[in-house]
Amino acid sequence: MKTAKKNTSVFVQMYQLMKKIRITEEAIANRYSQWKMRCPTHLCSGQEAVAAAVGTILRKDDFVVSMHRAHGHYLGKGGNLKKMLAEIHGKAGGCSGGKGGSMHLTDKSVNFMGSTAIVGGTIPIGVGLGLSIKLGKSNQVSVVFLGDGATEEGVFYESVNFAAVKKLPVLFICENNLYSVYSPLSVRQPVGRKISEMVNSIGIESEHGDGNNAGEVYDKIRRAVDAIRKDGLPRFLEFATYRWREHCGPNFDNDIGYRTEEEFESWKRRDPIVLFEEKLLTDKAISKKMIEKIEADIQKEVDEAFDYAASSDFPADADAFDGLYKN
Amino acid sequence: MKTAKKNTSVFVQMYQLMKKIRITEEAIANRYSQWKMRCPTHLCSGQEAVAAAVGTILRKDDFVVSMHRAHGHYLGKGGNLKKMLAEIHGKAGGCSGGKGGSMHLTDKSVNFMGSTAIVGGTIPIGVGLGLSIKLGKSNQVSVVFLGDGATEEGVFYESVNFAAVKKLPVLFICENNLYSVYSPLSVRQPVGRKISEMVNSIGIESEHGDGNNAGEVYDKIRRAVDAIRKDGLPRFLEFATYRWREHCGPNFDNDIGYRTEEEFESWKRRDPIVLFEEKLLTDKAISKKMIEKIEADIQKEVDEAFDYAASSDFPADADAFDGLYKN
């Protein structure tokens, strides 16, 4: 009963995070065509559960690295929303000082160590953070977010192998959303491939889960993180999920032909937020009123963050020629 | 009975190849300290069975690519011995015109397409040859030789994945000799890793075998090649074996401390040539006299090849500045 209570309150927290990610992403989508956010932007609407669960479960001093589609991971980990939107707007107050844009986010105050835009590029970085944890004998965890496409890069395999050989406290989380840009899994991976089973045989305990079932996502990640904190060994989790909007940019793109409207609709019917909301309502963990309030609060926060981003200053010209080296 | 006969004669052929490889390698080792062979040279004494089996089974038009330790693979495939030794001596008549040395061998007359010195570097090349076979709709097979160390390179994983996705007629053969230079498997791969099982889960039908049991090696490769010719799908074979001499160079090196004398001796007791000889004698496939004759013939051939290599001309100075591009 106690654990259930505890879960109830973390579930609400997780739900709030999911909402925050969704509302932020949709707000970006709605405003993108004002052409004020001038950088490649990969939205994660539809994939919020995993990011929010990780954020709910991790400690502040745990490390996270991520990829091009990082807004959710950044916000989940507690990254500063204003600074993220300022960054996407290219402003001096952005989390990377305007140097990075949507694809290069960081918030060191919550150990969100960085997201980058080369597929697979941060996987070994997260493993290296795991190595540093082991050397420092702290019991932090290093989480690496990656997509199904990233598992095709050799560096993924090399990183998993090293984490296994060296027994590093790394949690790899693969959000398998079936596509890499517009390419379906069938042209990229053998028929019948189970990513999690493959990783098992490379040498890391792995599991597969439904990425749109927030409760299941929470449980699987919770167990993995607890296990890593206990034995220091790496874990790998694969979650099936789906991105709603186009690969890069603000639009829906079911019309262009690489995926079907039916496929999209079937996933949309399994909206992780709606499903979780239903569950929380059924469980009486939350009420309609609470939901309305949560939504209103977040909407306000997001609007304010956009105001901040839009109204704050661009970096000075000289900033372009600053920061090559740390002195 | 008929198959047995047939096997008998191919076994003798395979035995001869093993002998040829061993006698050549040992002759190189014996003469290396005359400092006439001035290039990094990786000998394969102790590992002859796999190279010889592949050579016995493949057709001339099948492709082979290999790595730094390639003498056996080259000779097994029917590569020209004189040209190989001339190459190691840096002579104009060498198989690569003196440009490549021991680590860069080729004999296009038997479709030995190339061996190179970057670990893992030829693995995708062999897969590409497989792709060309599929496009040409011939029923050739492309064989890729690699070591246990090479399986740690990301390009290995990427290449296996692609061969599986595209269903290419590629046979990967991993000679697992427990070491990469002086590094044991334990610092490079997770405890309990079975390379062949891992490759299975990546998506290629795989098997493991005793690389010092020539008969077993023959059978496994025979079945794999036949299967590939039939269905065009890739296969992976891992063979346990052991290199007798130092990683690079002519000497024994059990004294320097990275492996034990006992380990070496236990493998030497399982000399693939001696074991095969015993089997063939027991089976009456061969007689002591035949063996003597085989040895004498090969010794003569090797001596002649060394004479050729030693006495033939160095390339002209101008050759250094020729061949940058094909015109």
Place this chain on the structure above:
Amino acid sequence: MTTFAEAITDGYTQAMEMDKSVICFGLGIDDPKGIFGTTLGLKEKFGEERVFDVPTSENALTGIGIGASLNGIRPVMSHQRLDFFLLAMDQLVNNAAKWHYMFGSQSSVPITIRLIVGRGWGQGPTHSQNLQAWFAHVPGLKVVMPSMAADAKGLLLSSIFDDNPVVFIEHRWLHNLKGDVPAGDYRVPIGKAQRLRKGSDISIVAFSYMTIEALHAIEVLEKQGISCDLIDLRSISPIDWEMIFESVKKTGRLIALDTGPEICSVAGEIVAQVSMECFDVLKQAPQRLALPQFPTPTSLALTKVFYKKAEDIIELAGKMLEKDIDLKSFQRSKDFLHDVPGDWFKGPF
């Protein structure tokens, strides 16, 4: 009039019609966008055996192209950003570039690798690198960087049918530029530059997108009485030294332009060779305009000062010839911001 992107499609089509051994692959090659419109319709025309999408495995795929090429295939590989191709340097440099030489001229590697260089719309540090100097530095590669639609087609065909590895670099801002493109099997020789403007005061050596900026600059400079020789290199390995030296011997002055960072750049190599070979005719110190030695920033505000443009060329040429140039006579379109090549470009990448 054909766009640069269409000229590329035309080049592919021509090559694939002429020779069954030409195949092409790359991430997204057959997707609805067709690599910025350059590969649209190829799969429909030539089938999925010859035109196919691939896993995200840049290094292996380069090796796979090399391997196929050893058996008579002519693969054309594509990467939507040059930056991604950094994963494949081993296969490019250790295998493709050396194969012919190190195996005693017995085999060659007739592959073509298309790399697209991003710019603007916040491409930032990892989506806009110009590393052509790396490729030019490596013996055994050929490297082309067309700026005109016709050259895009002509050089693509020459690259595909060249028996050596060719790195074919396209600047994203050129894809929509239009030009007359000859039909049929049109080839532009690799290693030959083209003189786009004839003049006597100063030699401007450019390639890729900087050729466009140079053309804008020269319009202004000519009006102010500065007569420019403009050489569009087209190939940066090998480089057409003859045309460069001949031009400098005439003008005695050099500005070398580059789309990449300046240290150890192609423009630097041109300055160096001109200094070594044409020292006695140089009237003053040769000059180069290249990118500052910094990663590319993302913010709209920062890219404005980061990139070199026509105004910088005008200013430098004016300084060299000691003329005060009225830059007011130069008006770029105000219809779009500096971080896009035109109003057709709305990101997101």
Place this chain on the structure above:
Amino acid sequence: MTTFAEAITDGYTQAMEMDKSVICFGLGIDDPKGIFGTTLGLKEKFGEERVFDVPTSENALTGIGIGASLNGIRPVMSHQRLDFFLLAMDQLVNNAAKWHYMFGSQSSVPITIRLIVGRGWGQGPTHSQNLQAWFAHVPGLKVVMPSMAADAKGLLLSSIFDDNPVVFIEHRWLHNLKGDVPAGDYRVPIGKAQRLRKGSDISIVAFSYMTIEALHAIEVLEKQGISCDLIDLRSISPIDWEMIFESVKKTGRLIALDTGPEICSVAGEIVAQVSMECFDVLKQAPQRLALPQFPTPTSLALTKVFYKKAEDIIELAGKMLEKDIDLKSFQRSKDFLHDVPGDWFKGPF
């Protein structure tokens, strides 16, 4: 007197004693050969947590070093050949070089990457590449190439404690050269060159192994009345331009030496910048001596004509100063062939 290799071990030891956050890893780092003797005894001294062997996974390992460095570790990574490190260009260039800049100067990547350049004994096309120009071209990296034992130690310590990624390139032929090496925490600043010979007729700018050849050459040249300024760069990114320009302003003549292929080389960059900055004082065309634009051949016979050596420097300097130089006065040791640095070197790699 200490060898260059021992000086490296000394540098490691000093750094690891001073700072527990220094770790080192690389293929064979703890094996019986200890990376050409440069890491012998480190594991015994500092334990296997801080000194460890690794899988053959160059790209991931570079990223792993970067990741560890983001949390306060100072990793020193080693590669027995530069050629192998081509597999890691993505992590080096897309991550290490850019991390500090692209994240708004909030994090930095204090890693050191040792790369060993092979030569001789048939190292051939894939075991002897000199790609320092690549690293110098990339904004955000520092690159050092010591030639003297003391600098090897001093620059290794500076590299390890620098807060930025440093590529530390060692030429295999330097490992056995001896010199006096200061004890203790001896640092040589990155970016500062050293004048090894003072002279007035010609400036010779060298680095790494070419400094040794230059020293041999200068002995002969001085005897023939040609007075040489020899600058050993030590760092090639950043380069000590001040010392170079100052020297050329004095001599009016330049020979830039390089261990790598000439096109887009570091020597080319030096020729370019000297031409741009010192044009008015140059008495004649600046020159460079670098490797021919070919892969390295393997045969003993072919490397003889492939590499540039003291004789080539002597000849070029003589030509520039219009002196007939009697090369007979220059006798290299006959005790060993040209493809080894001395009789201590017997391959096999």
